[in-house]
Amino acid sequence: MPTIASKPSGAKRGRPGHDQDSVLSIAVQVFNKHGYDATSMGTLADNLGISKSAIYHHVPSKGDLLDKALDEALIPLEALGEDPRATMGTAAERLEFVLRSTIRVLVERQPYVTLLLRLRGNTEIERRALERRRAVDRRLADLVVGAQQEGSLRADIDPRTTTRLMFGTINSLVEWYRPDGPSTPQQVEDNAIAMMLDGLRA
Template identity: 75%
Template sequence: MPTAPKAPSAPRRGRPGYDQESVLTVAVAVFNRHGYDATSMGMLAEELGVSKSAIYHHVPSKGDLLRLALDEALIPLEAIGEDQRATTGTSIQRLEFMLRSTIRVLLERQPSVTLLLRLRGNTEIERQALERRRAVDRRVTHLMITAQQDGKVRADVEPRTTTRLMFGMINSLVEWYRPDGPATPQEVEENAIAMIVDGLRARD
């Protein structure tokens, strides 16, 4: 007589009350509060109310926590350039899509993006993350150049400098935007796009 199939096992949660995702959420908050270099596994354990060995049950090292946290920001940022809307339509439409999408990632993943923007490049994991971030910036710069060559962006702006200024404004969201503040994410997005895209658009 065949044995009954085993019921699927529940997801592994590890130590009481925490799974890897919740450990990661707390780690990002502590990294942002104290700085990655100044944060020890002991500080993380104290914040979580567990032993250090309980954290190692979820991740092998503090560096692995950092890598996972940075992926929370970098993977969706990198995915923007792979979206069909980033490669079809007019150059100004593609530029607007990439900027809107970047703003949405910053607002939706504010803690992990904050961590990314505060990196100093002191470790190999940080340097790799910074290079991935620069690759995202370069895609936008290239699109700015294309839009200018197409006559969609005004000719009196320098594309690389303008890209840095755009990201400076967009990245500032992580410092001042609060989900419980007076502005909704949609209002922030529309205001930013009005200032950036309308200001760049070539006039006929």
Template identity: 65%
Template sequence: MPATLPTATPTAATSKRGRPGYDQQSVLRIAVEVFNKHGYEATSMGILAENLGISKSAIYHHVPSKEDLLRLALEQALGGLESVLKLDGATSGAADARLEFVLRGTIGVLVERLPFVTLLLRLRGNTEMERDALARRRTFDRTITSLVSAAQQDGTLRTDIDPGTITRLLFGTINSIVEWYKPGGPLSASKLADDVISMAFQGLHR
């Protein structure tokens, strides 16, 4: 796993305060929980206000709209994943080592930002914002596929499986983590990454 996982950096936009008792990040955190429970489209500002224990008008002290909450939430997920690709371990070294590094980093971000990544994975692409997010996710997947292909060309991964198929199978496993993993439980994020890597690479290494 990367020595330092990318973390959210507070900005003027994300740290501004509104009504006492809440800041934008706490509103966002609760909103994402509600989106994941009810679905983004089915969640009204009234439902959000009820879960926050404040009026609908009070929410607008923190964010302009429900769509803005979605934008902030998706940036938490996508920004974290994309940051992994910029770390040294993802940009230098043998292709198979870079692939392993990125997979470990992806799992680390998923665990660290579990509600946000869960929301990303449940998008349906019904709005332009959602479609843009899904396009960024596909770009991320294509980067992984290129690493798989490079490792195959290096002779470190088997070549009888299409690299796109390998990527989909890997991320089918990794993405399923959001459905069952419990942060703070007996399975740590690092051990989870070890288990996924061991399972995947024992079947991929020559």
């Protein structure tokens, strides 16, 4: 898991009670609650229980926190494209693998993906992250087209519409899925795949 700064083996940088991972986790919660733009370093310090000046012992800037938080969502999503299961087999098999894996990333890293989905593109960091997200989206769109061309998915439905509906279904999980809710991650994954693919199979 990416950390805010490299640390010597056996050592932790920062004030007692917090390490880089805990600072990042709390920061993401605050960003999601108040919005990145509306969150000041003072607000972050209050939520961490430290002084505003002390927060700089943990992180050089608010932007650095945002960059690291977005990596927590984007790096595993980007890695899916390098997995052999995303590059071998039929387009339909690859599509199902990517859809299932994307759902798993969202469930496992829900706060970080939530932050990614709420970006407005107001800063260079946000714009870079949005471009990386669009690249991930394009790979999924290409798989939908490939599955239609090979005859695995219905060809009478516009692939752009299909892709947008898939994204909408998966991304909606950040608004309603709760780890302590009645559905297990596997049930959510299976139900979403059944809903998205069964009606599209040729």
